[in-house]
Amino acid sequence: MYQERLFTPGPVEIPDRVREALGRQIIHHRTEEFRRAFLEVRELLKRLLDDPSENFVFFSSSGTGAMEAAILNFFEEGQKVLVVNGGKFGERWFLLAKHWGLEVVEYRLDWGKSADPEKVKDLLKKHPDCKGVLLQISETSTGAYHPVEDIAEVCKSADALLVADAITALGVYNLKPSVGIDVMVGGSQKALMLPPGLSLLWFSQKAKERLKDRAFYFSVKKELGKQQEGQTAWTPAISLLLALKESLSLLLQEGMERVEKRYRAMSEGTKRAISAFGLEVFPERPAISITAVKSDDAERIRKELLRHGIRIAGGQDHLKGKIFRVSHMGVSEKDMLMLIGVLEVVLKRLGYPVELGSGVCRYSQTLVEFGLW
Numbered sequence: 442m443y444q445e446r447l448f449t450p451g452p453v454e455i456p457d458r459v460r461e462a463l464g465r466q467i468i469h470h471r472t473e474e475f476r477r478a479f480l481e482v483r484e485l486l487k488r489l490l491d492d493p494s495e496n497f498v499f500f501s502s503s504g505t506g507a508m509e510a511a512i513l514n515f516f517e518e519g520q521k522v523l524v525v526n527g528g529k530f531g532e533r534w535f536l537l538a539k540h541w542g543l544e545v546v547e548y549r550l551d552w553g554k555s556a557d558p559e560k561v562k563d564l565l566k567k568h569p570d571c572k573g574v575l576l577q578i579s580e581t582s583t584g585a586y587h588p589v590e591d592i593a594e595v596c597k598s599a600d601a602l603l604v605a606d607a608i609t610a611l612g613v614y615n616l617k618p619s620v621g622i623d624v625m626v627g628g629s630q631k632a633l634m635l636p637p638g639l640s641l642l643w644f645s646q647k648a649k650e651r652l653k654d655r656a657f658y659f660s661v662k663k664e665l666g667k668q669q670e671g672q673t674a675w676t677p678a679i680s681l682l683l684a685l686k687e688s689l690s691l692l693l694q695e696g697m698e699r700v701e702k703r704y705r706a707m708s709e710g711t712k713r714a715i716s717a718f719g720l721e722v723f724p725e726r727p728a729i730s731i732t733a734v735k736s737d738d739a740e741r742i743r744k745e746l747l748r749h750g751i752r753i754a755g756g757q758d759h760l761k762g763k764i765f766r767v768s769h770m771g772v773s774e775k776d777m778l779m780l781i782g783v784l785e786v787v788l789k790r791l792g793y794p795v796e797l798g799s800g801v802c803r804y805s806q807t808l809v810e811f812g813l814w
């Protein structure tokens with residue numbers, strides 16, 4: 442009867458204003474109309490990143506495409522990189538780098554742990570020939586945050602480019618690549634609240650000076666000049682680019698400081714509700730885009746929520762059945778309250794000693810405390 446609600450870490454629900462843009466008739470891309478709209482999108486992104494540089498390109502792909510583009514455009518076969526591997530997406534960096542013939546120094550973390558900047562520093566000392574440090578800002582598979590600013594600090598004195606997968610961070614955190622990020626990857630279907638199919642690759646001047654020419658489709662060299670002029674090398678994801686104008690405008694209208702604060706409040710409120718239920722958040726240092734919760738009943742909880750029309754995510758690989766994940770991306774504060782209300786009923790039914798209203802109460806108190814309500 443009702444539309445199923447998504448609290449999954451991609452795809453996320455799409456705001457009405459963005460959906461309206463998506464519902465419009467397609468326009469041709471080799472036109473002045475497209476060129477103008479695309480240039481506007483580029484201006485909005487520059488404002489979001491608080492960075493005047495034109496060093497970024499969009500690709501028509503899911504996020505992994507831009508990850509592959511990062512490897513192909515900034516590194517060569519045989520070059521050494523350090524990969525922070527603390528989950529499914531860290532593992533993806535590892536596999537991609539291997540696939541394209543890079544030599545990988547693996548900084549392996551137990552899933553749920555966050556990278557230690559001191560350890561990164563030590564590894565870079567041990568491997569001064571490292572040309573890159575690859576990590577996730579928010580490791581979506583475990584809900585862990587890797588402290589990108591501190592790691593950027595460590596990378597500054599090294600030769601290495603800091604390559605940050607910001608797919609569940611850009612649009613959540615008030616993230617400025619000027620903290621020392623050299624290459625940043627974004628994707629459409631998570632924090633940017635669009636359908637899948639559009640990805641982003643941003644890079645610093647230092648990275649630009651190291652541009653390689655190894656990719657055919659995912660070539661920054663082919664795209665950059667064109668995109669700066671409001672055009673693309675291939676047929677772009679026209680509708681997604683036009684819709685991105687709306688989602689970027691929404692974020693900018695609210696202001697990234699306020700957006701981050703809202704995510705912080707939702708994440709903290711959820712964490713407090715979870716502990717009221719006697720459950721524990723999985724990662725030691727949670728990202729604010731998603732809350733992963735430890736529970737051997739994870740799959741039962743997920744399925745029960747689904748019966749109520751609420752879709753969350755389970756764990757991946759060895760965490761399947763061990764955690765459940767609730768995304769805050771594209772979710773309003775009020776909808777989060779609804780989820781917590783249903784979750785406490787579900788848990789009570791499953792025999793947890795939950796007092797109905799306890800999670801909702803803690804969540805609301807947190808939002809009041811944060812000044813959001």
Ligand SMILES: *Cc1c(COP(=O)(O)O)cnc(C)c1O
Pocket residue numbers: 451503504505506530577579580581582606608609628631637
């Ligand atoms: C979703 C995601 C990706 C890329 O996934 P796609 O399915 O290719 O869009 C990469 N990194 C992180 C952290 C993600 O959450």
